[in-house]
Amino acid sequence: MTTASRLKSVDFYRKIPRDLTEASLSGAGLSIVAALAMVFLFGMELNEYLSVTTTTSVIVDKSSDGDFLRIDFNFSFPALSCEFASVDVSDVLGTNRLNLTKTVRKFSIDPNLRPTGHEFQPGPATNVIKHDEKVDEESLEGAFVFTSDNFDKYAHQFPITAVNFYAPWCYWSQRLRPSWEKAAKIIRERHDPEMDGRIFMGKVDCTQEGDLCRRHHIQGYPSIRIFRKGSDIRSDHGHHEHESYYGDRDTDSLVKTMENLVASLPSESQKLALEDKLNVENAKRAAPSAGGCRIEGYVRVKKVPGNLIVSARSDTHSFDASQMNMSHVVHHLSFGRKLTPRAMSDLKRLIPYIGNSHDRLNGLSFINSHDLGANITMEHYLQIVKTEVITRKDYQLVEEYEYTAHSSVAHSLHIPVARFHLELSPMQVLITEQQKSFSHFITNVCAIIGGVFTVCISDTVALYFYQYTKLWLYTCTIHYLFPCGFR
Template identity: 25%
Template sequence: MEWLKSVHFYRKVPADLTEATLAGGTISLLSSLAMAYLFVSNFRSFLQIETVTSVRLDESQEKKIQINFNVTLHHLPCRFASVDIADVMGTHLQNVSANISEVGGVGEGCLVKGVVLVNRVPGNFHISAHSKAHSFQPGQLNMTHEIGRMTFGRPLTPAMLRLLPDDVAAAHDVLARTLHVVHTSHVLGRRQIDTYQYTANSNNYQDGGSLPSAVFSYDMSPMQVLVQTERKSLASFLTQLCAIIGGVFTVTGLVDGVVYHGSATLKRKMQLGKIV
C-alpha cells in the first residue's frame, strides 16, 4: 500500500509546524461566509425552473381548430340570436346550433355559449339576429353584448386562459374584433400541452346597409411559439458547487499568503530599524 500513499495529493503537515494569525483567522471567517452565501444562491438557482421561449415554423397537421366562447347579449332575445361562420375557403354556415346553448337572461337578454369547429384558415364567426317570421330594422336592433370568454383549442385551466377584455358594444353598431392567433406549445418535462394565444383589436363602426352584429375575425399565424421549462441538472449544480468552493478557497489562500508575507516583511524591517 506504500505506492498508494505516494500519490496522496493532500499530505498533512503537523500542527506544530503551522502558524495561526489573527489576519488569517479573519480571512478564513470571511471566506466561509462567502462560500455559504454562494452555496445558498446556487442551491436556490438549482431549485428554480427556467422558462425558455423560442419561435419556429408551425408544423401542426390539424385542419380544424376549436373556438370556445361565452357572450352575453343584453337586449337580444335568444329566439333571434344566430351564430354564423364564414372563411376564405368559401365556407358559410348560418345559425350553427351544434354544441351551442342559449340561456335566456334577465328581460330580453341572452347568454350564448358553446364551441364551434372552424377551418385553420382566416375567417370569422359572428352573432347576429335572424328570424323567418320577423323583419328587422338596423335602427331597432340593440346588439349590446359582453364577452365572458373567448379561447382557441381545447379548454385549459384558468391560468392558461386568454380572455378578451369585457368590451361592451354600443347599440345599433357593428363591433368587429380581429384576433391574431398563434399556436403555443408548453413543454413541461416530457409532457407537451398545445394551446393558442392571440392578440385582439376592436373596431366599432356603423354599416347602414347591414344589421348590427358582433363579428369575430381570426387569422392563424404560420409561426409557433414553444415554451420550455428547464431545470439545472444535478451534474451542473455539483460542478458549480465545486467551482465555488475551489475558487473561494484558492483566492483566500492567495490573499492570506500576501497578507502573511507582507506583515512578516514589515515586521522584520521594523525590527532592523529600517522603518520608524
Template identity: 20%
Template sequence: MSGVLGKLKNLDAYPKINEDFFTKTISGGLVTIVSSIIMILLFLSEFTLYMRPNSVHELSVDTSRGETISIEVDVTFPFMPCAWLSLDTMDISGELHLDLDHDVYKQRLSASGTPLKEAEKHNVHATKKEPVHSTNASCMTCYGAQETEDQCCNTCDEVRSAYRKKGWALLTTDHIEQCKHDEYLDSIMDQKGEGCRMWGKLEVNKVAGNFHFAPGRSYQQGSMHVHDIAPFGDSLLDFTHTINKLSFGKPYPGMKNPLDGVKVKRPPVGVHGQITGMYQYFLKVVPTVYSYINNKTISTNQFSVTENFRESQPGPGKALPGVFFFFDLSPIKVVISEKKSSFLHFLTSVCAIVGGVFTVSGIVDAFIYQGEKIIRKKMELGKFT
C-alpha cells in the same frame, strides 16, 4: 506540524476580538432585529421564486397544416330574442356552416335579464312542422316564384327559397298559406321583447375566416351570404351584447382572453333615429404551445383584438346588423416553456442576501453608533443645541 498550523492561523480572514472589547447598544439591537426580518423576508421571496417555474418565451414559424381550431364562445344579448338569432361560420377555404346547432345552446332571458326556462340545445329544425298540404292538391303554389310549371312549394321555407332565387323580397307572409303553419314565425312574435344568451363550441379550419351572430335565418344564394330579416319588419335590431367568454383553445397558466367580460351598448340615437349596425371584432390569432416542467404540452391559441362599429344606414347596401368576429392566423408560433432555476443559482442568491443585508446593517449600525457618540460628547461639553 505546529509550523503548518501557525501558517494556517495567519490565513484567518476573520480575526476574533476579545469579548471585553465589545460594546452592545440598544440601537444595535434594533438594527439586528430589523435586518433579521429583512433577511428572512428576502430569503422567503427567493425560495418562492426557486420553487416556482419560470416561463421562457420563444418564437418559431408555425409549420402545422390541416389542423382545426376549437372556439368557445358565450355571448349575452339582452334585447335580441333567441328565435331571432342565428350563428354562422365561414372561412377563406370556402367552407360554410349556416345556423349552427351542433354543440350550440340558447337560454331565453326576460326583459330584466333573468332566465325564463332551462337552457336548451339550439335546434334549427325545432321550429319547422311537417309540410301542410292543401286538401285539394298535393302541390302548393309558389305564388309566381316557381321556375317550372310543376314546381311545388309545400312549406314556408320553400316559398322563401323560390323568392330568393328570383331575387324577390318577401316582405310579408300574411297571404302565404304555408307560412301560417310555420312555428318559426310564431316564435318570433312570442319572444318579442326578450333577450338571449347563446354559447357553444365551434370547430373551424385553421385558416382565416369569421363567425357571426346575426338576425334571421341564413342562406347561401350563389356566392352571396344572405340573412332573411323580413320577418322582423320595422323592429329595432338592438345588438347590445356582453361577451362572457371567447377563447381559441384550452387555457394555460397566465393566459388572458382580452374580450372576456366585455360589455358593448348600442350607440345613442343619431340623425336617422335609432341606430343599429354591425359590431366588428378583428382578431389576430397566435398559435401557442405551453410546455410544463413535466414535459406535458398544451396546443392552444391566444389572440389580440381591434374593434369597430359600422352603422346601418337607410337604403340598399346597408350593413347587416349583428356581432361579427373576423379572425386571421399569425404565421409565428409562440412556445412557452416552464424552466426551474438551479440549486446553485438559489444558493448564490441566498449568500448574496445574507452578505448584503449583513454588510448594509453593519454600516447603518456604525453610522448610528458614531452619531450617538458625537451627540453625547457635545452634550457633555454643553455645546449641543
C-alpha cells in the same frame, strides 16, 4: 518497499507535521472570512439551482391540436329573439356553415339579461315549407283583424286563438295570406265562434300595430302564434307563454293543425291519429318567452382568416332591418382548449404576464344607442396568437391562445349582424422552462469551496511572505547603517 509505502509515494495531499504548523490570529480571521464567503456563495448557487428561467422564441406554428381551432363563447343579445338567433361561421377557403345548433345552446332573456325560462329548443329543421300554389281571390278575407284595443279581449275569451303577425311588404307574408285567410274561413264555418267558441283565428298588421307586435316579441314576418286561454302571463316581467307554428303554410296543413288543436280540448280520445299528432307537435313548439337571447357553446373553425357571425336568420321569414338591434354583451370568448385553474396558476407563477390578453372582451357591452341610427352592424377584429409553454414539471406542454381586439360599428345595407373577424397568426410564441442540472450545481459548489480555500491559502502565504520580507529589509537596513553592529 512495502505496498503501503508504494501507495504513499503517490499521495497528492501530503500532510505537514503538526509540529511545523502554528496557529495565528490573522489566520483565524482569514479562515472566518473564507467560511462566510463559502456559505454566501453556496447560498447564491443553491438559489439559482432552485429557480426556473425561461427562454422565449418565435417559430412557425406547429400546433399539436391539428388544423382546427375551438372557439368557446357566451353572448347575450337583449333585443334578438332565440327564435331567429343564428350562429354562422365562414372562412377564406369557402367554408360557410349556417345556423349551427349541435354545440350551441340558447336561453331566452329579458332586456335586463335575466333568464326567463328553460333552454330554447329550436326543433327539427325544415328545408322546404309548403304554400298554396293557386290563390283563390274569393277567400282572401276570412281572418279577424286584431288591434291593440281588442287583442286581449279575444285572446282571453277563446280557449285557443291563432294569430298571424305579418307585414304587407314581406314576401313570405304575401305567400301565407291566401292560405291563412282560406283556413280561417273554413275553421269559422266548422267551429262558429258564437256557437262552438273553442278556436278563433286572426291576424295583426305589424306595420300598423307596432306596439302589439313588440309586446309579443315579433321580430320576423310572418310569425304564427297560438295562444291558449289563461297561459299568456304578462305580470312576470312581461313574460309570454304561448306557442309558435313552424309547419307547412298551405291551407290543408293549417286546417289540419287547427283541427288537432280543437280536438285536444275535450278529451284525449278525440285526438287524431298518432302520425298527425306527431306532425303537429313537430310543427308547433314553445315560442320565446322574451325578446332577448343568451347564446353559449363552442364551434370549431379552420386556422385561416374567417368570421364568427351572430345574426337573425330564417328561410321562411322576413326581417325589418331598421328594427333590428344587435346590441350584445360578451360574457366569455376564448380560443383553444380550456386551461384548468391549476394549470393557469402554474403559468402565472412561471410567466406573470401570460393570460392577461386571452379575455380582452369578457364582460364588455356593445350597445347600439339611438344616436347611431338604424341598420347598425357590430364588428370586432381579433388577431389571435398561439403561445406554447413547455414546463419542466413532467415535461408538460401547455397551449394558450391570446388575442387583441378592436371593435367598431358600421351602417349596413343588409340585415345587421354581430361579426367577429378572426385573423390567426402563422407564427407562435414558444416559451421553454429551463433549470440547471444537478451535476452543474455540484460542479459549481466544488469550484466555490476549492476556489475560496485556495485564495485564502494564497493570502496566508502572501501575508507570511510580507512579514518575512519586511523583517529582512529591516535587518538589511540596520546592517547598512551600522556595519560594525552594536556594542
